[in-house]
Amino acid sequence: MTETLTGAQITVRLLERQGIRIVTGYPGGAILPIYDALGQSTAIRHVLARHEQGAGFIAQGMARATGQPAVCLASSGPGATNLLTAIADAKLDSIPLVAITGQVPRAMIGTDAFQEVDTYGLSIPITKHNFLVSSVEELLTVIPRAFQIAASGRPGPVLIDIPKDVQAQAIEVSEWPAPGQATPAPTAATEAIAAAAAMINAAQRPLLYLGGGVVHSGAARLAVDLAEKANLPTVMTLMALGAMPVDHPLSLGMLGMHGARYTNLALDECDLLIAVGARFDDRATGKVAQFCRHAQIIHIDIDPAELDKIKTAHIGITADVGQALAALLPAVNENARQIWVDRIHALQAEFPFHMPDAEQPLSHFGLIRTVAACLDNEAIIATDVGQHQMWVAQAYPLRRPRQWLTSGGLGTMGFGVPAAIGAALAEPERTVVCFTGDGSILMNIQELVTAAEQNVNLKIVLMNNAVLGLVHQQQTLFYGERLFASQFQAMPDFIMVAKGCGIAAVDLDQAANPCAALMEAIARPGPCLIHASIDAEQKVYPMVPPGAANHEMIGH
Amino acid sequence: MNAIHRNEQQALARAVLEINVNNHPGVMSHVVGLFSRRAYNVEGILCLPLGNGQHSRIWLLVNEDGRLPQMIKQLEKLEDVITVRRHGADHAVFSQLEAFFQA
Numbered sequence: 001m002t003e004t005l006t007g008a009q010i011t012v013r014l015l016e017r018q019g020i021r022i023v024t025g026y027p028g029g030a031i032l033p034i035y036d037a038l039g040q041s042t043a044i045r046h047v048l049a050r051h052e053q054g055a056g057f058i059a060q061g062m063a064r065a066t067g068q069p070a071v072c073l074a075s076s077g078p079g080a081t082n083l084l085t086a087i088a089d090a091k092l093d094s095i096p097l098v099a100i101t102g103q104v105p106r107a108m109i110g111t112d113a114f115q116e117v118d119t120y121g122l123s124i125p126i127t128k129h130n131f132l133v134s135s136v137e138e139l140l141t142v143i144p145r146a147f148q149i150a151a152s153g154r155p156g157p158v159l160i161d162i163p164k165d166v167q168a169q170a171i172e173v174s175e176w177p178a179p180g181q182a183t184p185a186p187t188a189a190t191e192a193i194a195a196a197a198a199m200i201n202a203a204q205r206p207l208l209y210l211g212g213g214v215v216h217s218g219a220a221r222l223a224v225d226l227a228e229k230a231n232l233p234t235v236m237t238l239m240a241l242g243a244m245p246v247d248h249p250l251s252l253g254m255l256g257m258h259g260a261r262y263t264n265l266a267l268d269e270c271d272l273l274i275a276v277g278a279r280f281d282d283r284a285t286g287k288v289a290q291f292c293r294h295a296q297i298i299h300i301d302i303d304p305a306e307l308d309k310i311k312t313a314h315i316g317i318t319a320d321v322g323q324a325l326a327a328l329l330p331a332v333n334e335n336a337r338q339i340w341v342d343r344i345h346a347l348q349a350e351f352p353f354h355m356p357d358a359e360q361p362l363s364h365f366g367l368i369r370t371v372a373a374c375l376d377n378e379a380i381i382a383t384d385v386g387q388h389q390m391w392v393a394q395a396y397p398l399r400r401p402r403q404w405l406t407s408g409g410l411g412t413m414g415f416g417v418p419a420a421i422g423a424a425l426a427e428p429e430r431t432v433v434c435f436t437g438d439g440s441i442l443m444n445i446q447e448l449v450t451a452a453e454q455n456v457n458l459k460i461v462l463m464n465n466a467v468l469g470l471v472h473q474q475q476t477l478f479y480g481e482r483l484f485a486s487q488f489q490a491m492p493d494f495i496m497v498a499k500g501c502g503i504a505a506v507d508l509d510q511a512a513n514p515c516a517a518l519m520e521a522i523a524r525p526g527p528c529l530i531h532a533s534i535d536a537e538q539k540v541y542p543m544v545p546p547g548a549a550n551h552e553m554i555g556h
Numbered sequence: 557m558n559a560i561h562r563n564e565q566q567a568l569a570r571a572v573l574e575i576n577v578n579n580h581p582g583v584m585s586h587v588v589g590l591f592s593r594r595a596y597n598v599e600g601i602l603c604l605p606l607g608n609g610q611h612s613r614i615w616l617l618v619n620e621d622g623r624l625p626q627m628i629k630q631l632e633k634l635e636d637v638i639t640v641r642r643h644g645a646d647h648a649v650f651s652q653l654e655a656f657f658q659a
Contacts, residue, residue: 120582124586124589128635132581132582303633304629305626305629305630305633
């Protein structure tokens with residue numbers, strides 16, 4: 001059947017055919033034709049954010065929780081520029097996102113028209129790919145292709161900039177393209193797998209190093225199977241937390257700047273590092289020349305550009321890590337590896353991770369552990385960026401891939417609340433907790449209104465120390481205690497702010513029984529802000545000082 | 557003094573990249589952006605469409621640098637890049653143009 005449809009209607013129809021059921025965004029002049037068409041859609045629900053950056057992170061939260069590409073919309077000019085931070089964040093953490101922006105009409109491009117900005121040019125370095133649509137016909141290829149690119153290989157954000165006149169122009173459509181799907185990933189070369197297996201079988205002190213790619217690939221189970229079969233002690237990057245339950249006997253938790261001392265010391269002793277879907281980020285490696293200095297390296301990644309980028313691998317394998325792990329598993333020998341496992345246990349006993357005051361619910365670790373005690377593994381844990389993020393990464397018993405949503409590569413304050421809203425929208429049956437700080441929450445505080453409007457099952461745990469904790473910590477440790485611009489002189493009453501935005505709020509500082517108040521707040525459906533004051537003098541320890549090697553950690 | 561002729565020195569220190577791309581307005585930005593954002597200077601650029609104009613070929617003259625293998629991998633990741641070939645600085649494409657670049 002041939003239909004006459006506008007570019008806007010075609011766009012919405014293609015999103016429907018793509019299986020998109022929720023989009024988030026913020027309207028404005030140059031995207032109004034699409035909003036008009038979207039308003040007629042019965043299949044797609046639009047979630048109105050209160051800032052385009054919030055929309056970008058809501059979409060990211062949906063994508064991170066489900067693994068499927070999610071969609072955000074914004075208008076031209078400031079709408080598009082406000083989206084950029086969320087897009088850049090998605091690029092660095094390899095999150096599949098399709099951002100659709102309105103643009104001024106084609107005839108006005110390049111004239112400094114009202115709300116005109118070079119969205120295409122601005123988004124080149126922060127997207128996996130981007131499009132400026134130059135005709136309505138192009139939409140039929142560009143939109144499915146955008147989803148294909150976002151989901152294929154190493155996932156990432158794709159931006160589609162659509163001029164307003166392209167949205168408004170009508171054409172006859174007789175045939176619809178297939179929805180864009182991930183293309184098959186490269187498979188590992190058999191010889192490389194055999195060589196890697198031989199290397200693992202011969203190693204005395206091997207370590208498995210899991211990155212976010214394990215989560216993206218859905219390969220967490222295979223990674224744990226491999227670790228168990230060959231008794232490989234396992235470290236995880238910030239992005240991979242939960243790929244192996246952090247309390248698994250072989251888990252050494254997070255490596256790097258704020259990893260446990262025994263974790264980084266084990267890395268320093270290993271003779272073989274098996275990097276799987278990890279990119280040797282500087283916060284993970286510390287001083288690169290000293291990282292795993294006695295080890296040979298097997299590096300498996302879906303992105304060939306990651307191999308040999310930071311560390312030269314002895315065996316580099318370009319493949320979907322799930323496929324590579326499945327191939328590796330039968331080729332690797334069972335091995336008790338008793339000497340190495342005993343050595344790991346000795347390191348853990350000698351250099352344990354300290355969690356001071358963990359039994360006090362109003363201490364930083366105590367609060368995190370108490371929240372964990374109120375929840376099971378089905379909950380989703382999001383964070384903002386700062387000290388609270390590192391403490392949660394260190395102390396929360398993450399046990400499931402996609403349980404953990406955090407801004408790793410870009411480290412974006414303001415990520416937490418909107419990303420958690422997105423996760424709650426995508427998976428409404430789960431409880432979503434967002435740990436945040438008094439600095440981070442203010443960066444996207446307006447999204448509390450969105451949380452109220454959508455009535456999402458979101459518990460925001462605000463760890464308030466009235467300072468920018470990581471800045472305060474670095475100024476204290478490395479800048480002669482010259483605290484500058486890191487202490488807030490004025491502090492909003494967050495309880496009143498939350499209530500003013502229409503969500504429930506609980507102040508644990510005022511609670512007669514903080515544990516009971518916390519439990520009750522978490523159990524009550526709907527959005528809630530849980531406020532707790534914490535001590536500004538607490539540091540994230542241990543810590544690898546900037547520029548130091550990982551084994552040169554400070555703090556206990 | 558170890559007198560190496562200027563051209564010889566260039567020949568040692570430079571590489572020529574031959575990049576086949578889709579021909580549309582954003583491609584050049586994508587390609588050169590990879591270099592500029594790494595503060596990696598592009599010494600020469602030449603680009604013309606191929607055949608029916610669907611594809612173009614970009615020739616880049618760049619300094620040899622430890623980062624060049626990574627640059628080539630990044631180029632290969634671009635959606636609009638079809639192939640990348642690396643040549644030595646003695647490739648004729650730029651030397652034949654010297655007449656157009658007399659000061």
